[in-house]
Amino acid sequence: MKNIAIAKPGYPYIITALVITLFFYTKASFLFLPFLFVTVFLAYFFRDPYRESPAGKNLVLAPADGRIIKIEKAYEPHFIKSETLKVSIFLSLFDVHVTRSPYGGIIPLCRYIPGGFIAAYKEEASSRNERNLIGIETDRGKLLVVQVAGMVARRIVCWIKPGDKIERGERIGMIKFGSCTELYIPSGIKLQVKEGDRVRGGETVLGEL
Template identity: 40%
Template sequence: MSLVASVRKQLSPIHPEGYMFIAGFAVLTLILFYFSANLGWIGLILTAWCAYFFRDPPRVTPQRDGLVVAPADGYVCRLGHYVPPPELGLGEAPMQCVSIFMSVFDCHVNRAPTAGRISRIAYKPGIFLNADLDKASEDNERNGLLIDTPQGRFGVVQIAGLIARRIVCFSREGEQVEAGQRFGLIRFGSRVDVYTPEGVHLLVGMGQKTIAGETVIGDFMMADGQRIYREA
């Protein structure tokens, strides 16, 4: 393998959503260098961070019916039974929920936690509290997906944070998604909640680090056999 190919293999692709922001930081860096070398270096560091933030690395997703994978990079900040957002139409009874908080240093491309059909996408405007707070689930701007599966209905909610000001959803109602498939992105620090139907055995704990599309956070069939994997 050539040196160029080796370096390219180690670098993550940039998601197209980030091109405009990276270009903006780059232009600002050139302006700052014009006035001051020290300011220019600060701009260069910020440009590099922006490129890092919008990275979109490939992931290897385990393939088996009943597995639930993490929808986001980050750490588990909430576990338990909570009432899902009313706009998803999942009822008023508490459901098992896993919340994953993404810092500004995590990859912010979100992936489907399970295979199924997206039967509803519901956006709700709101405020911008720290996404690590429980209250953020109720008050913050959010975008929810309802995924119908043979095992039941899943709710996946993208929640804007204190810094995040833009939720992007790539999917459409009626679309069939695969586990680990990219469905959205949030800029620039946020959270994703997953509401699961009864019967899912959670396999993560509070504070655990997760990798979107790879970390198994739940399983319908704990005693099932060997898992297979797919790169997405």
């Protein structure tokens, strides 16, 4: 079994909580246990488990862990600029929050858009919340991954830049503390999932192009 790593954005939170925990331990304070719980939870939240992507040339993978809350046809105006199939995945506080590439290709677009912080599961969050757009040019067309902040998740991290070449299942970013990830795919995809399904980023097959 592969070891479960901790995502780098979590180090400052975990180290700070650990220092405070040790301080209260040395003081024999009743606050030791609450802060120990916080430290353990942060380590769990920022976990970054190894994922082995399934073989298959044209497979599109889930970009994040969570539950599919909506699958719908939608026009995508920023990158694809045509009718697409939009898959929305809601991440709870207990899901892995690392974002992974659903398909291999080149990154022509990586754009941060400031916005609000309404609940990520609400439909209007897609257009009103803070978000980050990641466009992927592939051998089967264009895909767009959108990292959407929520009420608690107010910090989006992106580890790639325009011009980068990425592989399917590769780590491309993270959204801290609960959020939503959207994937816009060519409408001709053969879907293998439905609304309500739980998926794992970089591992669950959404469909085939």
